[in-house]
Amino acid sequence: MNLFSLAKSFPTEELALAFWIKQRWPNGVRCIACDHDKCYLIETKGKTGKVYRKFECAECGLHFSPTANTIFHDSHLPLQKWFMAICLMTEGKKGISASQVQRHLGISYKTAWHLCHRIREAMQEDKGTKLGGESVTVEIDEMYVGGRKRGTGVKAAKNSKTIVVGIAERDGRIHLQTVKSGHSRHVRTVVSENLNKDTEQVVTDGALKFRGMFPKEQHKAGNHHRELRDKNWTSTQTVENAFSLFKRGIVGNYHQLSKDHLDRYLGEFCWRYNRRGLQPCLFQMTLENMAKRKPLPYKDLIF
Numbered sequence: 001m002n003l004f005s006l007a008k009s010f011p012t013e014e015l016a017l018a019f020w021i022k023q024r025w026p027n028g029v030r031c032i033a034c035d036h037d038k039c040y041l042i043e044t045k046g047k048t049g050k051v052y053r054k055f056e057c058a059e060c061g062l063h064f065s066p067t068a069n070t071i072f073h074d075s076h077l078p079l080q081k082w083f084m085a086i087c088l089m090t091e092g093k094k095g096i097s098a099s100q101v102q103r104h105l106g107i108s109y110k111t112a113w114h115l116c117h118r119i120r121e122a123m124q125e126d127k128g129t130k131l132g133g134e135s136v137t138v139e140i141d142e143m144y145v146g147g148r149k150r151g152t153g154v155k156a157a158k159n160s161k162t163i164v165v166g167i168a169e170r171d172g173r174i175h176l177q178t179v180k181s182g183h184s185r186h187v188r189t190v191v192s193e194n195l196n197k198d199t200e201q202v203v204t205d206g207a208l209k210f211r212g213m214f215p216k217e218q219h220k221a222g223n224h225h226r227e228l229r230d231k232n233w234t235s236t237q238t239v240e241n242a243f244s245l246f247k248r249g250i251v252g253n254y255h256q257l258s259k260d261h262l263d264r265y266l267g268e269f270c271w272r273y274n275r276r277g278l279q280p281c282l283f284q285m286t287l288e289n290m291a292k293r294k295p296l297p298y299k300d301l302i303f
C-alpha cells in the first residue's frame, strides 16, 4: 500500500480504528482478560476532554483499549499516524530513519524513535524459523559492522566492531544476526539455531572456524583465489551481496546504529529481503504482526 492509497482508505480515525479491530479480531472482539465474546464499544473522556473508544467486557466488566497488549500498547498517537509510519517503513527499500519519520508525521524525535522500533519489532521473522533444507544450498559468512576504532592495528579495529553472521539460501531467504565474538563456538550456536540440519550443501570461506562445524559431505569451503580463476567454483556471493546491501542501507539512511539495537535492524532488513516479491502485501503483513507481538515499552529499549 502506498501513501496515496493509505490516505484514501483511512480518511478518518474511526475508519482506521475499525480496520484495526477487524485485523486484530477477525471473528469478533474477545475480552483480553477472560476471553468472553461479548464486548461493547464505549466512549470515555480523558483528563483533557479527549474522547477515547474502549471495549467493556459483558462478563468481567474490564475496560480495555482496542490496542491493549499489542505493540501499539499505551500509545497516544492516532492510528492514522501509526498506519502512515508503517507504510513509510515498509515502502522504503532500505528502511527509513526516525528523524525522517519525525518530519513526515510532525511528532517529536523521541516518539518517532520509539514508534520506529515498535514497527521494526513487528518486522521480524518468527522465532524458530530455520533456513535451508533438502536440495537447498546455503552460504555462511561473517561481516564486521560499525564502531569507532580505538587504538591502532588490525586487532584494535576488529575489537571495536560488532560481528554479524550471515546465512543465505541461494536465490532464497537470509538471516543476519550478531554474535558475541568470532569464536567458533559462538558462531556455531547461531548457525545451529537457524540452519535446517537436512540442508544439502553449506558453503563457507576457508576460515578455520567452519571446519568440523558441518559433516564433511555437506560442507564446501570456498577459496577466493580459485573463485577468481574459475567462476563455477563454490562462492559465498549471495551472502556477501546481502552484507553489502545492508551496509549501504546503514550509510544511506541511518548513518549510525546503536550496537544494542543492531539485531532489530538486521531482523527488519532480513524480513523485507525475504519478502522482496511481496511488496504490495507488506503493510498488511506488518499490521498482522503488530497484533501478535508483545508490547515494547520505551524503558525496555534504553539501557
Ligand SMILES: [Zn+2]
Residues within 6 Å of the ligand: 031, 032, 033, 034, 035, 036, 057, 058, 059, 060, 061, 062
Ligand atoms: Zn472479560
